[in-house]
Amino acid sequence: MSVAVAGRDGAAEHHVIIGGGLAAARAAEGMRAAGFTGQLSIVAGEDEYPYIRPPLSKEYLSGSAERASIFVHDAAWYAEHDVRVLRGRTAVAVTLADQVVSLDGGDVLHYDRLLIASGARSRRYPGPGAELDGVHHLRTVGESEALAAALAPGGKRVVIIGSGWIGLEVAAAARGYGNTVTVLGRESVPLENVVGPEIGAVFDALHRANGVGLRNAAGVSGIEGGVGERAGVVSGVRLSDGELLQADLVVVGIGALPNVELAEAAGLALDNGILVDEGFRSSHPGVFAVGDVANVFHPVLGSHLRVEHWATAKDAGFAAGESMAGRATSYEQIPYFYTDQFDLGMEYSGYGIWAADAELVVRGNLAEREFIAFWLRADRVVAGMNVNVWDVNETVQALIRSAEPVDAARLADPAVPLAALLGARPSGAVR
Template identity: 75%
Template sequence: MSESGTADHEHLVIVGGGLAAASAAAGIRDAGFGGRVSIVAGEAEYPYIRPPLSKEYLTGSAERSSIFVHDDGWYAEQDIRVLRGQRASALSTESHSLTLADGGAMRFDKLLLATGARSRRYAGPGAELGGVHHLRTVGESEALAAELSAGGRRVVIVGSGWIGLEVASAARGYGNEVTVLGREATPLEFAVGPDIGMVFDALHRANGVDLRNSSAVTAIEGSGGMATGVRLAAGELIAADVVVVGIGALPNTELAEAAGLTVDNGIVVDAGFRSSHPDVYAAGDVANVFHPVLAQPLRVEHWATARDAGFAAGESMAGKSVEYAQIPYFYTDQFDLGMEYSGYGILTAGAELVIRGDLANREFVAFWLRENKVVAGMNVNVWDVNESVQALIRGEVTVDAARLADPAVTLDSLLAGAIA
């Protein structure tokens, strides 16, 4: 037996080729498990990180090697087998076996589903036309970069969420004409609310992006098999050489559903990442994980969760006692704006928004308060405060909104005291 309590002759299998999968493998080894570990990666690549695909890798400011979680030699050093280009097609919890797309099969003692999510596809007319792009994989990022880097193209982006706005920033950086079509009244309204959404609205307009809020798309039109424009419900046709669809993602739960696991907005797992079958775990974008602080399941599609939850899931598989309670975190880079966000987005609806700093000049920290307690915080072009923001959230410190908004009052002093 290993120090963590898992027999070293066991075979632990990870399905997925992203950050959660690679982090889980590291967690398994870090917990002292000495048995066999296999990753069924799906794509032909070693496991890689997805945020750079819409940020620095898409803009050409980062090398391809920078997107990989570990260098190739790490897997051999850790005695971890990586099946690249192999996809899992079926899972049997009864026989503890995983069927591969090529007809092969592998037995497992414990298995982690880190199958991630896929881009939500545009379902209207013209979806199949050439020049229509989605962005989830390294191949899709490279194909899009090849189009954008030529410059002088008319780029229409359907969707004003994080992916849509990051692609808009990259496309403008290459010298393209960019139009963003969003369904909401402001960009990112669902994610951060209208006040913060208007900060991003102003940012993109100041950088030459044609933002069309409250827009509905009825069709992508084309000629000769290639997209030439996007038709709006109001009748206007916006000419396009490149169309990018960024309308969200869907968790890849098909294996879990077919195997009879409990699925509800992702694969339902406990705080130790165990699914409804005790030998099958899930982590990353696909997992709806019970969060002990919130006392409810939480599914998060961000890289920090994939990294941290993946590692913790690996430890759990190796026999270590785990109760995952990390605060969700993500970041974005658009034009000259850098942002970090920490907190529980599901608690921000109807919460009090408190701004510390200069909203107009895009240098501020935003806080969302419920019952005078910080449940989320976002720092925009203000650095070295994220740890303090997380500490306020984690400590459930009762704060005065006026003091929280006052830059002269340090966040650390707020941590030390509560409302009398």
Template identity: 60%
Template sequence: MTDAGRSIVIVGGGLAGARAAEGAREAGYEGPLVIVGAESVPPYIRPPLSKEFLAGTGERDAIDVHPRAWYDEHRIELRLGRRVEGLDPSTHELALDDGSVLRYDRALLATGASPRRFGGPGADLDGVHLLRTVDDSVALRSALAPGGRRVVIVGAGWIGLEVAAAARGYGNDVTVLGLETVPLNVAIGDDAGAVFAALHREHGVDLRMSTSVAGIVGHDGRVTGVEIEGGEVVPAEVVVVGIGAIPQTALAEAAGLAVDRGVLADAAFRTSDADVLAVGDVASVFLPFLGSHLRTEHWANAEHAGRAAGRSLAGETLEYDEIPYFYTDQYDLGMEYSGYGPLTAGVAPLFRGDRDAREFVAFWLRDDRVVAGMNVNVWDVNESVQRLIRSRAVVDPARLADPAVPLEALAGPAG
């Protein structure tokens, strides 16, 4: 891509968009570069919003990807508080909500995802919170910080459990309502999810699984509780809805781009239109190792794929194949997970270490090959886990479960 007379526009002002701008500059692109962001603040990192920032142990400035001045220094124009309402691949134009039009030579869709709203009655009552933006986290922290409140969390996924830990840290009474039999069932299965169930119950959370929510109830416009199937109302002054996120694909769909549970992109992030790329929560990217497309919502994907997409925008030839990674911190438990979720479905994990003490590594195997690994309160092993996955080595389950056998020895020469 020759810079002269060419321009890049990044649609989305989150971490993926910021890293893409970095990647393009690092790849030597010197032309005009614009980031259009719906929020009025520069790009920031989202994981702390349900972790240390929400818990009151992290500062606001610490979540910014860069200080505002950095964008000026790197000649990156920020158009904040603006939404792209139309994308026309035939004219290479983007229509903004203020009536302006941006012409692009290459565009990147990094529009992210939006939190799934509760579909029943009471979703709009005061005291009902979603968690996606820094403003959401500030509002929720203000609601939790006094302590002594009754908090009900709808959803027993990562967001729900991290919010539960933060709420208990402030001294609130916390109830978590989950549809599945075990929290995190979809992400890590029953056996590993049971570890988190025990953790929260030990910290005083009323964890109610196999529980369906009929509605959120209130008085004078303010939430007072959550009604579950059967008619019981769980009292609440604060309700947090954490039931997943929906990729923001509307712009791509209206433009005629291929979409299937995310904007479809190849291993260089190119969509069905070669001049429009997609990355981050909105993108379903082809991963050569997996042999199929995968949409990944976690921080590491925005961090690493964002930078790689920027290099691709700049014209660099690449094939992105990072192993998906995410982490969580809840109470005194820290966890890292690397691997391919679609390959773990229906597979019981193999454990190395002490589950009762919550110091272990769990592995998921397909055809005696490790496809995912999760280390809990065991550190400096994630790189070894990733090497083992990438090696595709056939492993002896007994040796894999034995802490005395180094993980590096199991990966073989290819590891």
């Protein structure tokens, strides 16, 4: 039986969004804000209303936030804005020629414009033992709840494979529940490939000070299970040097992969995600993409950029909705993300692709974990991170947008107000 929709018989247009995350919900907001009055459907995939993912490894995982706090809107909002959310329904195919989205169970949705916001999925551990009971990944609300239930009694031996943001945030939550935690990373310090060795060392020291066992530059040869009654249940992680780390549960946090399968099968252009322009338009007319799955052309960079952070989903999702509704859109926001681990709070803004080989300038004290770090390329700020220093992110972003060179010595000097380095303050980013 086909799902009944308008838009194919001369009635109101029908726009369809594939995806149940923040980008999808914000796109619906953007479309309505830009004046789209036609039918609007979200194919959510999971049996949930669209929700926000960062709390799944932070507040919700640690038990300090209620379940209701993860949702972008409550059910009433979707009813009030005439947005149909197909919860528990999955898009299985897109037929571009017929402008049809096929759903599980044989239903179809005809669309006039389509937005793919299908997000990304956790990268699975590729070695032996990945399917053992007690091996966890963290991407969905269900996975967060299962992991919290496993961690909450405390007293367990937890081994985390991966020392990126997810691995470190899970480590902090696991320690909060009273577990013994070991984090395995491939680099010399956590986050080295993201923020460099100096800032990575700050996170290394933070976790060691809070009782986390860090094994840097560690290789993993497999996840092992128990014997007898414990057969099929995780019992440890074997390192490449032969050492076995005993484990009651294992968390794999080794990155994510964009969910491009629908787009690939449909014939859309791909390159590290779905290729779209600055208005989120794909290689096929009437089809847009946004969020973790989209590789968006960024006018400032002059190249495409795929970002897996909530702020991009929030801002780009809204802008994509505006674009779908016909509003001229050029998305130029600076990527932003944050983390909370133990007593450390951090905000990061900037272009990681430019910061990778840039000069690091620090204002404040790394050892005391209270500082602002800047990355300079040709004397211009291309990224900034404030750690336990607040109410400065807007100024950091203004410095990044500015075309003016800055003096590294003045940038590092806490006696010089950051705003004094701006000169003529640049205007905000244009959607």
